[in-house]
Amino acid sequence: MLAQIISLLPQLTPKELRQLQSIIDAELDKLIDIDRSLYDAIFEVTGEYPLPVQRFSSSSNGAIWRKNFPVFDTFRKKLIGSHQLRKNELMALDRLLVQILVEDLKSLGKPLTLKHICEHLSKIGSAFDGAFPEYMKSGHGHIILSQLMNRNP
Numbered sequence: 001m002l003a004q005i006i007s008l009l010p011q012l013t014p015k016e017l018r019q020l021q022s023i024i025d026a027e028l029d030k031l032i033d034i035d036r037s038l039y040d041a042i043f044e045v046t047g048e049y050p051l052p053v054q055r056f057s058s059s060s061n062g063a064i065w066r067k068n069f070p071v072f073d074t075f076r077k078k079l080i081g082s083h084q085l086r087k088n089e090l091m092a093l094d095r096l097l098v099q100i101l102v103e104d105l106k107s108l109g110k111p112l113t114l115k116h117i118c119e120h121l122s123k124i125g126s127a128f129d130g131a132f133p134e135y136m137k138s139g140h141g142h143i144i145l146s147q148l149m150n151r152n153p
Helices: 002-011 014-031 036-046 053-057 060-080 087-107 114-131 141-148
Strands: none
Touching (some): 036 087, 036 114, 060 087, 060 141, 087 141
16 A cells, blocks of 8 residues: 555645645654653643543644654753663653743743643743753753752762
């Protein structure tokens, strides 16, 4: 079946190819895993009742999450650096980062909703810098991580 689809591609117009690309992208987005540590941290920090992950993933908030999560994940990886975190340590870090996002949303006067948090995931760098000015820029983000994990920096 895939071979048949591929064989038909040269016959499609540029408009049809773009439509097909949109459909394929939407299907691929549905398959992206939701980071459970962050997902659980959001509901823990906000006190909202968690949605089943499958239901969330296929919702409009899930689409917003998938769009903004890569920025959040890149920032988190930069903060973690070469540290190896246990599951409970990653959850603690995610709770801290979500709390920073929540405080940033409050300072902006935005309501604390799941949609706003999903939208704000991509703003973690500026929110973190607001909470801990210059730590990341000066290469000292690991100090916060070490304190959170009760380790020596």
